[in-house]
Amino acid sequence: MEAAHRGKQSFVFDEAPAILSFASVAGRKEAEGPLGTSFDRTAKDTKFGQKTWEKAETQMQKTAMTLALQRAKLREDQLDAAFVGDLLNQCVGSSFCMRDRDIPTFGLYGACSTMAESLMLAAMSVNAGYCRRALALTSSHFASSERQYRFPLAYGGQRTPTAQWTVTGAGAAVIGQKGDGPFLLNATVGSIVDMGIRDAANMGAAMAPAAYETLRAHFDDLRTSPEDYDLIVTGDLGKLGYQIVKALFDRDGVKLEDRYQDCGVMIFDLERQDVHCGGSGCGCSASVLCGHLLQRMRQREIGKLLFCGTGALLSPLTTQQGESIPAVCHAVTISAERS
Amino acid sequence: MEAAHRGKQSFVFDEAPAILSFASVAGRKEAEGPLGTSFDRTAKDTKFGQKTWEKAETQMQKTAMTLALQRAKLREDQLDAAFVGDLLNQCVGSSFCMRDRDIPTFGLYGACSTMAESLMLAAMSVNAGYCRRALALTSSHFASSERQYRFPLAYGGQRTPTAQWTVTGAGAAVIGQKGDGPFLLNATVGSIVDMGIRDAANMGAAMAPAAYETLRAHFDDLRTSPEDYDLIVTGDLGKLGYQIVKALFDRDGVKLEDRYQDCGVMIFDLERQDVHCGGSGCGCSASVLCGHLLQRMRQREIGKLLFCGTGALLSPLTTQQGESIPAVCHAVTISAERS
Numbered sequence: 001m002e003a004a005h006r007g008k009q010s011f012v013f014d015e016a017p018a019i020l021s022f023a024s025v026a027g028r029k030e031a032e033g034p035l036g037t038s039f040d041r042t043a044k045d046t047k048f049g050q051k052t053w054e055k056a057e058t059q060m061q062k063t064a065m066t067l068a069l070q071r072a073k074l075r076e077d078q079l080d081a082a083f084v085g086d087l088l089n090q091c092v093g094s095s096f097c098m099r100d101r102d103i104p105t106f107g108l109y110g111a112c113s114t115m116a117e118s119l120m121l122a123a124m125s126v127n128a129g130y131c132r133r134a135l136a137l138t139s140s141h142f143a144s145s146e147r148q149y150r151f152p153l154a155y156g157g158q159r160t161p162t163a164q165w166t167v168t169g170a171g172a173a174v175i176g177q178k179g180d181g182p183f184l185l186n187a188t189v190g191s192i193v194d195m196g197i198r199d200a201a202n203m204g205a206a207m208a209p210a211a212y213e214t215l216r217a218h219f220d221d222l223r224t225s226p227e228d229y230d231l232i233v234t235g236d237l238g239k240l241g242y243q244i245v246k247a248l249f250d251r252d253g254v255k256l257e258d259r260y261q262d263c264g265v266m267i268f269d270l271e272r273q274d275v276h277c278g279g280s281g282c283g284c285s286a287s288v289l290c291g292h293l294l295q296r297m298r299q300r301e302i303g304k305l306l307f308c309g310t311g312a313l314l315s316p317l318t319t320q321q322g323e324s325i326p327a328v329c330h331a332v333t334i335s336a337e338r339s
Numbered sequence: 340m341e342a343a344h345r346g347k348q349s350f351v352f353d354e355a356p357a358i359l360s361f362a363s364v365a366g367r368k369e370a371e372g373p374l375g376t377s378f379d380r381t382a383k384d385t386k387f388g389q390k391t392w393e394k395a396e397t398q399m400q401k402t403a404m405t406l407a408l409q410r411a412k413l414r415e416d417q418l419d420a421a422f423v424g425d426l427l428n429q430c431v432g433s434s435f436c437m438r439d440r441d442i443p444t445f446g447l448y449g450a451c452s453t454m455a456e457s458l459m460l461a462a463m464s465v466n467a468g469y470c471r472r473a474l475a476l477t478s479s480h481f482a483s484s485e486r487q488y489r490f491p492l493a494y495g496g497q498r499t500p501t502a503q504w505t506v507t508g509a510g511a512a513v514i515g516q517k518g519d520g521p522f523l524l525n526a527t528v529g530s531i532v533d534m535g536i537r538d539a540a541n542m543g544a545a546m547a548p549a550a551y552e553t554l555r556a557h558f559d560d561l562r563t564s565p566e567d568y569d570l571i572v573t574g575d576l577g578k579l580g581y582q583i584v585k586a587l588f589d590r591d592g593v594k595l596e597d598r599y600q601d602c603g604v605m606i607f608d609l610e611r612q613d614v615h616c617g618g619s620g621c622g623c624s625a626s627v628l629c630g631h632l633l634q635r636m637r638q639r640e641i642g643k644l645l646f647c648g649t650g651a652l653l654s655p656l657t658t659q660q661g662e663s664i665p666a667v668c669h670a671v672t673i674s675a676e677r678s
Contacts, residue, residue, distance in 0.1 A: 003468040004467060004468040004469045005419060005468060005469060005470060005471060008443075009419070009420075009443040011468075011469040011470075051660075052660055054656060054657070054660065055660070080344060080348070081348075081528060085448060087429075088654065088656075089428040089429070089654045089655075089656065090426075090428070090448065090450065090652065090653065090654035090657075091448040091652075092652065092653070092654045092656070092657050095531055095652035095665050095667075096657070096662070096665060098530075098531045098665075099531040099532070099533040099652075099665040100531065100532065100533055100665075101530065101531070102530050103530055104347075104348040104528035104529065104530055105528070105529065105530060105531050105667065106447070106449075106456060106460070106528065107447060107448040107449045107450075107456070107650075107652070107667070108445070108446060108447055108448060109424060109429065109430040109446040109447060109448040110445075110446045111429065111446075117445060117446070121445070121460070124463070124464065124467065124469055125463065127467070128343060128463065128466070128467035128469075129342040129343040129344060129350075130343045130344060130350040130463055130467075131344060131350075132344060189420060189443035189444070189445065190443065190444065191437075191440065191441050191442055191443055191444060192434055192437045192438040192439065192440070192444050193438070193439065194438045194439055311446075313429065313430075313431065313434035313438075313446070314429065314431070315427065315428045315429035315431045316428075317393060317427075317428065317431070318393070318429075318431050318435070321390075321391055321393065321394070323435070326434050326435060326437075326438040326439075328434075328444065328446070
């Protein structure tokens with residue numbers, strides 16, 4: 001194989017692995033949003049028939065995985081690997097989804113960048129021949145996140161203007177060596193960037209510089225520019241983070257225009273749904289990618305997509321200890337055609 | 340590149356990436372144990388000069404990484420990727436170590452299997468040409484684990500006979516395309532196994548079946564047997580888990596003999612140091628591998644090592660919700676020679 005490495009932090013997939021199938025699951029609020037009809041399964045019950053919100057998260061992952069496998073006409077034992085992770089402490093949403101399935105499993109922690117990280121690693125593994133078929137899977141849940149990161153829901157705390165709303169949702173994609181696509185062409189791995197934001201209710205501002213750095217590296221490493229993509233989406237920067245990324249590129253004389261969007265802004269009607277700066281969580285970019293975006297790619301409405309997962313790598317404890325918020329962004333180029 | 344996939348869940352590295360350098364850091368109790376002289380850095384201060392135990396964990400990772408890079412005569416900007424993770428909620432030990440270093444970073448969560456998972460992914464990336472040099476790094480800290488998973492230290496809770504002692508330690512290894520070795524030959528990715536153990540103070544019993552399953556798959560997929568290795572080590576099963584793995588193989592008519600050992604048993608004098616079943620934590624197998632074991636391989640005292648990271652994928656919350664403990668084991672073959 002030709003050396004895949006490009007520039008500072010990118011690489012190309014010479015075999016362009018295919019997304020064989022994908023599926024998305026979302027909660028009630030997401031179903032009521034602008035992308036509501038694009039999710040494969042939605043539920044009015046925020047517990048998805050389970051006893052706890054954490055088990056609901058596992059249930060959403062199971063549903064997304066099962067549906068994606070059905071669509072690819074694959075059995076679980078035909079997966080050579082799964083790349084999974086979520087926001088719950090010790091990533092238990094994913095581990096409990098994958099237990100006793102006999103699927104070789106790599107656990108990831110990339111916070112809300114997990115859909116991009118898992119896609120990237122699945123594509124790397126398939127492209128290099130380590131796996132024939134690999135699963136990328138993640139989720140988040142508003143209620144499990146709220147009580148883990150912020151306040152008990154019953155407390156009814158006031159949300160600040162920069163706050164985001166954790167998406168209840170999951171996304172699954174099955175990657176294989178051959179197929180009709182869309183295809184994964186290349187990836188840019190993010191470095192961890194911390195610009196000193198200490199407000200855990202302003203994660204958009206904390207993540208925006210990481211998104212900017214990874215996008216810059218991507219364009220430089222692969223000698224592309226924004227015009228080479230029909231759509232560039234970040235994961236969950238929300239309205240403020242989105243504006244910061246646009247402003248950072250403006251400063252460089254690069255106009256991203258409407259070619260650039262953010263899943264956290266797309267998934268909710270920000271005013272009507274009272275979600276302040278927009279959606280967040282692993283499930284945000286996962287359910288938008290594995291629903292709306294990949295559906296539009298299959299319909300050839302989007303030819304080339306630069307999908308950028310963004311994650312804030314804080315914990316409640318680091319905030320209590322006075323720390324600022326490190327963030328990361330991973331980017332993957334997805335194309336309707338093989339090149 | 341030839342298809343790397345083998346059997347059910349293994350693959351081979353046709354270019355056999357080299358471990359360019361490695362380093363280990365450990366705490367005072369570990370320094371007083373049987374492997375005390377093998378750690379590169381130890382500290383009497385359990386906070387490693389920091390204000391909190393969590394920051395101490397980041398500090399240990401920094402020290403291990405810096406030392407490994409120095410030994411490989413590499414600057415940070417010569418790393419194309421880092422594969423990092425730890426036990427702290429949201430893996431903050433690792434994210435805070437890697438922030439603002441300009442090193443493309445993949446966050447992992449494999450609980451105590453992280454050293455094997457990170458080594459495996461680093462070798463996969465280097466072997467396939469995605470990276471020229473990659474870092475594998477992890478840590479754990481007795482005090483940060485104890486308060487996160489169990490009780491505040493000041494509470495002075497009584498430990499049960501099957502309890503293990505989380506190792507305060509870190510390990511780092513730099514993987515490259517060329518070098519004098521040791522070399523990474525192949526890997527077996529574990530599936531998540533849950534045999535129904537619900538006692539969070541008996542993680543050895545929870546993890547032993549996962550270790551058995553991965554070892555069985557490894558021998559089957561790669562057509563090897565225990566005699567093909569000078570040493571087989573599991574990460575942190577402790578005395579009880581170690582005995583269970585031996586018993587499971589005995590049942591199959593396979594005698595592992597003294598060829599099989601466990602890092603959790605090796606790192607402490609179980610009786611003298613009052614650690615009950617032995618050591619645990621990501622830092623256990625990481626500091627034993629990146630100290631004692633790789634040193635012995637460099638000295639040709641061990642020719643072929645099967646290194647098996649073992650992880651219990653529970654959280655305090657899943658235990659509170661009455662759940663049993665899923666576990667995983669990843670195995671990597673490390674050889675003093677290139678084949």
